[in-house]
Amino acid sequence: MLIIVVTISTFVVLFTTIMRRHSFPLVLSAMNVANLLHVSCIVLYIAIMGGLASRDVRLLFLNERIMRWMHQLPVNLYHLGYLTSVSRLMVPCFLVMTALALSMNRYIRDQRRKIYLFAVAPTLLLALLYYPDIYKWMIYRQIHMLSLLVRCSFAWIVAELLVSLGILLYEYYEISIPVFRKNFLYILIAIVSQMLVYLIFATKDPAQIYNLFITEYLNLGISNYISPSLSSTGWDILILLVIVGALIGAWGIVRYEHFQYSEEREYAVLEKQFSAADMGISVFAHSMKNQILSAQVLHKRMRRELRKDKPDLRQLKDYEEEMARLNDSMKAHIDEYYATINSKHLILALTNAREVADAAISKFYEKYPGVSIRRDFQTGNRVLVDFSLFSEAIYNLLVNACEATAGIEGPARISLTIRAERMWVVFAVTDNGIGVPDKMRRKIFQPFLTSKSKDSSWGMGLFYTNRIVRQHMGHLRMESKSGEGSTFMILLPALTAGRKPEMRAAGKKEGN
Template sequence: MVLILMVLLLAGSGVLLAVRRSKESWLVLGLVISLDVFLLGILTYIAKKGGIGDQIETLFYLTSDVRRFFQYRVMTLGQLGFFVAVGRYTFPPLLVALALQYSLSPWLRPLRKKGWAFFLLPALTLFVYLPPVFKQLTHNRLELQKFLVEASLAWIWAYLLLAAALLVYEYFSVCISFLKKRYLAKALLPLSMGLLFAMYCPQDPAQIYLFYSSDYMWLLGIWYLNPILSPSRYIAVIAITAVAGVMCFYTLLRNTHTYISENQRELVLQRKFDAANMGVSVFVHSMKNQLLANRVLHKRIKAALAESEPDLEKLRQYSSMLDETNEALLQRMEELYQSVKAKSLYLSVVSAAQVAEKAVERFQHKYPEGSVQVKVPEELKILADTVHLAEALYNLLTNGWEAMVMAGCAGPEQAVRLRIYNERLYTVIEVADQGPGITPEEQKRIFEPFYSSKNSNQNWGMGLYYVRQIVKSHLGHLRVESKRGQGTRFLILLPRYAARPAGPDVLLESCEHEEVVLNREGGRK
């Protein structure tokens, strides 16, 4: 069982790295390799020592042939002991490093740059456990042997507890529900791997080095060296190993699937937009149809004016219809134009309240009767292109109000809610409505270019695609949460702007009042 889990974890971490080459993926791969090295060393040691029961043989090796394969590998005690030491002393610092990598707490983020400090003690311990160094230091020094065994185990447990505390603290510190769920899916991987490692970490390499020369080392027998386990103890061992191992593989598989799905969605959206660019003639045809409709109205107006006594009421009706079609045409052209015109954005430090004010101003111009509840701290600053971000918010506000009107719940006491607040490393812009909600099927398509669930004569479906592109260009993320009949909430997560204790305010290496030019893909120009 243990061997199968080791192979599956190594394969899964390799796939994760192939899918997403990031520091996180490298740390996961390093963690899996160190755990595999440690467990392989232990399996080899147990096979060579012998004297285990049939149950433990099945748990570790599955068959006697596999156990004999490990038993007759040619290795000195020094080589085998150091092999175990490498896995044992590299796993804990890598676990702490991964926990810090997962952390979004502002006060913990600086520790990432000092993460190398957590490798100093393991590196020193690994140096001490080099076979010639260990032999020179501990020869005929039983008390020193005891100290090294107990001290190394102490800091290993301290590292494991620190990593677990960081992961648990981070989980309870996240307030946004979808971020909490996503974090839990990631945090279960290091937690389950830590549990699996903790079951075997008391195995000290010194016990292998001094196998024939120290009676003290024989007193360090661990549970799996007991030839006969009680039924309850055996069941506990099987259960913990199985649960921890399966959880490791499941979370690794799930995270890999999540990254693959995200990459596929990005690719699908890009392909659809490229295809849409090639089909501009379709939109030219659509505009032509509306212009032809305007021509018909114009002819009717001319005919009415040619009468001896023009029907003023009919003329007013034709004029109103002409005005509506022109406004709709201009709006559709503006959405398409805004979505494709900008090749770069100019980010500067601005007030979040200023961006919200511009968005609400545009919204009120289109819907004077519309109501927006705004909650934005006056002192909150963000790094943004004011024009484009305000335009994106205007699109979300408009969608929210139109959804409420469609649901019949728009009124003086009902309003679209716009909130901007800091959440850990993000500045969150939240736009929520009380409309009919969006089905899961529609949520998968709403960001596609030219997709709309509304009247296609009035909407081209470019609004949310434009919003998504602008958010992405701000190095942010766009998230939608909705249930049918319970309204919709859009969340824009932008990198949080912070001030250094001394010197100019900065974010993304950019000083206040300095413009940062980004292309539409979010890269610096």
């Protein structure tokens, strides 16, 4: 039963590795395989030695027939003991590597080689000392080396587990973006479930498979695999927790993979939609045609009014204002469509994050001079951006926030925050507006999606912003509650201090 659960969890992680093909699933898969090998070797050893209660047989083997079959396998105990020793040492070693692959702390990433050496070198040394021939030669010459080896190997396992736990917990509490925090929690569940399985047997030294009946070994007070230190009830509870934890861990990895896959699929769909939008001149022409027809209707009304002996000046004034509104709307649509096409080309430059945010706010005040924006610039990190396009993206989010607060009761509150978040520089625009309706959240970045009148908005602003952010190798996230407001976050890769980025243009901007 225990092996089946661990095997299922391992295959789920292996599937993730095949799908994702980057460092984190690779080392997590290695840790799961090592843990599966460790548990399998011990269960096989228990089957060979026998002497279990029927309840323990069911928990470990499902039924006694499987245990008898394993008991009759021709297994060399020295080989089995060495596999158990190596897999026991490799699990925490791969856990350290998993923690390093997940960490985005700059100091930890800069010290990765040293931490790898810290994890790998002693592990290889201990694995060498547990090799049967070396182990027997060392123990028979100096019997006190047995106690030293047992205690050193266990102390090293504890040290690696504590280092890994420290890195993972620090990383988890450093994450403030809810979607990333939830995603990281899925990974932690998977890791903790595997560690529950591992810790059942990791406290017992595998050298007992070599020399279970040596008096000096028995005097160390280490419980053997066959006679667990827990009571029957405690053993049942622990096994149950392991099974539940492993199943939850497998579910967590599936959720993590589904989250990543859904995000990539959503972006692929958006790219196709934008390609369609690039070629959707007919849509653009149709919308412009409607507004031109409206302008023609107004023009006819104005001509009719002017032909009267006594034209109504107030009516003419209303017509003139409506005509001006239509002209402004058509110009805005043309500018937006041109900017959408022109956004395919970037000229990247190293820029202070505060400067590009200030440029966006200045442009916003030109259109909305009476609206106040609270600035909370917590970092002045430099980012690699196309200054004009990226400030336009922030400006679009500010305009979106302003429009969201237009109809609320009480004062509108809009803020622009810049902060460092792990390996990202985050630009967050927060408002206390009406929020995004639940039915629109999944498709909020799709083109031509708007809750406002089609005459005043095409619904291209957020999609256009998302495209700009993606071109800068960033991400655009949204957190919203209906009636309470929204936060739109742009995440850009932070530049590591001391490294000069490649100043390479993604293309040339077309002239006006």
